[in-house]
Amino acid sequence: MKIGILTGGGDVPGLNPCIKAVVLRAAEQGHEVIGIRHGWGGLLDANPDDPRSMTENLVPLSPATVRTIDRSGGTVLHTSRTNPGRVGAQGVPAFLTGRAVGEGPFDFTPHVLRLLESQGIEVVIPIGGDDTLSYALRLHDEGVKVIAIPKTMDNDVHGTDYCIGFSTAVTRGVQFIHNLRTSSGSHERIAVVELFGRYSGETCLVTGYLAAVDRAVISEVPVDIQRLADLLMADKAANPSNYAMLAISEGAVIEGGEMVLSGEEDAYGHRKLGGVGARAGELIREITGQGIILQQVAYLMRSGSPDSLDLMVAINYAAMAADLAIEGRSGRMVALRGGTYTNVPISVTREGVKRVDVDELYDALEYRPKVRHVGGKPMFLY
Amino acid sequence: MAVIGVLTAGGDCPGLNAVIRGVTARALHRGDSEVVGILHGWEGLMEGETRPLDRNAVRGILGRGGTILGTSRKDPYVHGDGYASVSRTIKANDLDVVVVIGGDGTLKTALRLADEGFPVVGVPKTIDNDIAATDFTFGFDTAVQIATDAIDRLTTTAESHNRVILVEVMGRTKGWIATYAGIAGGADAILIPEVPVPLEEVATILRRRHRHGHGYSIVVVAEGIEPPVKTRRPKDLFGFERLGGVAYQIAPLLEQLTGFETRVTVLGHLQRGGTPTAFDRVLATRLGVAAADLAAEGKVRTMVALRGSKIVDVTLDEGCAEVRGVDRELYAVARSFFG
Numbered sequence: 001m002k003i004g005i006l007t008g009g010g011d012v013p014g015l016n017p018c019i020k021a022v023v024l025r026a027a028e029q030g031h032e033v034i035g036i037r038h039g040w041g042g043l044l045d046a047n048p049d050d051p052r053s054m055t056e057n058l059v060p061l062s063p064a065t066v067r068t069i070d071r072s073g074g075t076v077l078h079t080s081r082t083n084p085g086r087v088g089a090q091g092v093p094a095f096l097t098g099r100a101v102g103e104g105p106f107d108f109t110p111h112v113l114r115l116l117e118s119q120g121i122e123v124v125i126p127i128g129g130d131d132t133l134s135y136a137l138r139l140h141d142e143g144v145k146v147i148a149i150p151k152t153m154d155n156d157v158h159g160t161d162y163c164i165g166f167s168t169a170v171t172r173g174v175q176f177i178h179n180l181r182t183s184s185g186s187h188e189r190i191a192v193v194e195l196f197g198r199y200s201g202e203t204c205l206v207t208g209y210l211a212a213v214d215r216a217v218i219s220e221v222p223v224d225i226q227r228l229a230d231l232l233m234a235d236k237a238a239n240p241s242n243y244a245m246l247a248i249s250e251g252a253v254i255e256g257g258e259m260v261l262s263g264e265e266d267a268y269g270h271r272k273l274g275g276v277g278a279r280a281g282e283l284i285r286e287i288t289g290q291g292i293i294l295q296q297v298a299y300l301m302r303s304g305s306p307d308s309l310d311l312m313v314a315i316n317y318a319a320m321a322a323d324l325a326i327e328g329r330s331g332r333m334v335a336l337r338g339g340t341y342t343n344v345p346i347s348v349t350r351e352g353v354k355r356v357d358v359d360e361l362y363d364a365l366e367y368r369p370k371v372r373h374v375g376g377k378p379m380f381l382y
Numbered sequence: 383m384a385v386i387g388v389l390t391a392g393g394d395c396p397g398l399n400a401v402i403r404g405v406t407a408r409a410l411h412r413g414d415s416e417v418v419g420i421l422h423g424w425e426g427l428m429e430g431e432t433r434p435l436d437r438n439a440v441r442g443i444l445g446r447g448g449t450i451l452g453t454s455r456k457d458p459y460v461h462g463d464g465y466a467s468v469s470r471t472i473k474a475n476d477l478d479v480v481v482v483i484g485g486d487g488t489l490k491t492a493l494r495l496a497d498e499g500f501p502v503v504g505v506p507k508t509i510d511n512d513i514a515a516t517d518f519t520f521g522f523d524t525a526v527q528i529a530t531d532a533i534d535r536l537t538t539t540a541e542s543h544n545r546v547i548l549v550e551v552m553g554r555t556k557g558w559i560a561t562y563a564g565i566a567g568g569a570d571a572i573l574i575p576e577v578p579v580p581l582e583e584v585a586t587i588l589r590r591r592h593r594h595g596h597g598y599s600i601v602v603v604a605e606g607i608e609p610p611v612k613t614r615r616p617k618d619l620f621g622f623e624r625l626g627g628v629a630y631q632i633a634p635l636l637e638q639l640t641g642f643e644t645r646v647t648v649l650g651h652l653q654r655g656g657t658p659t660a661f662d663r664v665l666a667t668r669l670g671v672a673a674a675d676l677a678a679e680g681k682v683r684t685m686v687a688l689r690g691s692k693i694v695d696v697t698l699d700e701g702c703a704e705v706r707g708v709d710r711e712l713y714a715v716a717r718s719f720f721g
Binding site (some may be wrong): 007010011015038072073074075078079080120145176178179180181182183184187188191198216241293294295296297298300302304305 | 393435447448449452453454455482491532535536537538539541542543544547597641645647648649650651654655656
């Protein structure tokens with residue numbers, strides 16, 4: 001059997017170990033793995049009539065070629081946010097322009113289906129978040145066998161308690177917050193640390209909880225900036241080192257305002273977030289007259305090597321996905337539910353939105369994590 | 383018995399505690415001195431906030447970030463009337479000499495106080511490595527290590543996404559951190575204030591690299607480079623401009639010139655907090671020990687410095703000379719790897 005594998009969306013720590021583990025598991029059972037480069041983009045850009053484009057986009061992976069890849073961060077297959085079902089005029093490869101009639105976006109799924117068939121790729125294992133997996137579901141509906149592996153540093157894929165990359169992102173966030181403490185104290189300022197997490201505040205909530213920040217502003221609860229500033233002033237006064245530490249989710253909203261977005265919509269209809277920390281910091285400076293240390297942790301949260309938990313999940317998800325693929329299953333996503341490895345229909349990802357349970361985990365008046373009951377919750381509380 | 387005061391002023395710098403420990407342990411080991419810690423920088427010297435430091439007070443602090451004495455941005459000339467505002471604390475504690483651990487601004491204040499009779503031994507402190515009289519300052523190596531680690535991680539992200547990532551590092555008006563971290567991280571271009579490079583040239587370098595099959599690049603940007611759009615930056619107490627964020631101005635321009643997707647990471651304060659590297663611990667310890675010797679021997683209006691592999695003493699006036707930029711030979715080394 002020929003198994004295709006690809007990584008889509010943002011890179012997270014653990015992708016390379018995951019790719020390696022799929023290849024080894026498949027090889028053990030006598031199956032081949034083809035690496036698809038640049039996420040779904042590889043299936044769009046590969047032209048069966050152009051051998052060069054084929055070798056650029058489809059790479060055979062063997063135990064020998066993946067032997068050392070698990071030692072570095074990123075993804076050896078590279079990634080993209082390309083959605084072959086919704087390709088803008090600029091993203092149309094030259095050999096497909098003849099089939100792009102009108103202004104777009106264009107749906108090149110027929111090309112993808114023909115390509116997979118011509119290459120004998122019987123099953124595709126996409127490693128990705130919501131957007132990447134939405135196209136996986138599309139292919140499944142078109143009759144292609146698909147086994148999905150959830151990854152996002154935001155842990156926001158509905159249907160699984162855990163996505164590859166989350167633990168390392170939180171580990172990094174906690175480490176950076178602690179590193180900023182001595183500077184914030186030395187300068188006696190209010191530190192504003194903006195964390196990745198897109199529309200979900202979970203990364204910020206859990207990081208804030210573990211780093212014991214004074215306040216954490218999450219995407220789910222619009223913040224009254226005057227009230228927040230007052231709380232931070234009280235925190236600063238109560239701190240013997242005379243500083244305060246605020247974590248803020250990039251998707252946070254200041255009451256009366258909107259999410260801070262920039263750039264154009266991508267192929268999945270999403271724009272870039274980021275900048276709310278600067279805006280909040282500016283307002284806090286105006287209200288309190290205090291100096292602000294503003295820090296966006298940004299890409300440093302999700303770049304580099306995985307911690308042991310992300311390695312564990314990446315390798316186990318890979319083994320489980322390879323086994324499901326070889327068994328001939330389709331439309332399944334590997335998952336963790338209630339602390340146990342399992343698999344669920346990919347369609348579950350569309351059935352709900354995974355967001356912080358504000359009532360259970362957050363004090364919306366105090367703007368800080370507050371875990372009301374621990375018993376019965378999954379390891380990361382949500 | 384000489385009484386040595388010690389204070390830390392200005393911003394955080396990894397290795398401050400190692401200096402405090404070095405001064406204290408050496409002074410007590412000599413047997414002819416005792417040490418008084420002055421809290422919260424100049425503020426403590428003005429307000430009389432002190433605590434005696436014995437050997438136990440400085441145990442276990444070698445590798446800790448921050449400063450056990452605290453620091454502040456207060457200044458006896460901005461918030462007081464110079465020497466008169468600190469002399470009371472000096473008399474009350476019978477201080478014979480004060481070891482002042484601080485950066486450019488702090489040392490200049492110390493020199494001004496010295497003109498009024500303040501007995502001082504300076505220890506240069508800055509992550510920027512730009513103090514003229516010393517080959518290296520403690521804290522610099524840690525900042526470079528943090529920036530290098532970040533570049534290493536961002537390289538795999540840049541490669542995965544086929545992007546250009548601009549990594550903005552600190553260094554104020556000089557490009558030491560950028561040049562060292564750029565060389566250590568294998569940067570594809572390094573932009574520093576000392577050597578202005580037109581963005582068109584940067585674009586050419588990146589295009590050449592991408593033409594040769596490398597679909598990603600890392601560009602290290604020193605925070606102090608001339609911004610493409612002139613803006614008035616706010617100044618701090620010492621008249622220093624607040625820097626940071628210039629990479630955000632450059633990114634869209636570079637993206638336009640090259641057509642490559644370009645993202646920014648500003649390392650900011652992440653570079654100056656946390657645990658000092660072994661090199662910084664050793665350097666800070668040696669500087670602290672040397673400062674205690676100068677203080678105990680009454681050699682005031684001096685500053686300790688690293689020259690070659692030796693710790694030497696220079697006059698505080700030399701220590702306050704114009705800050706020093708990256709030497710061209712070093713930058714030429716980095717340049718060989720551009721593109």
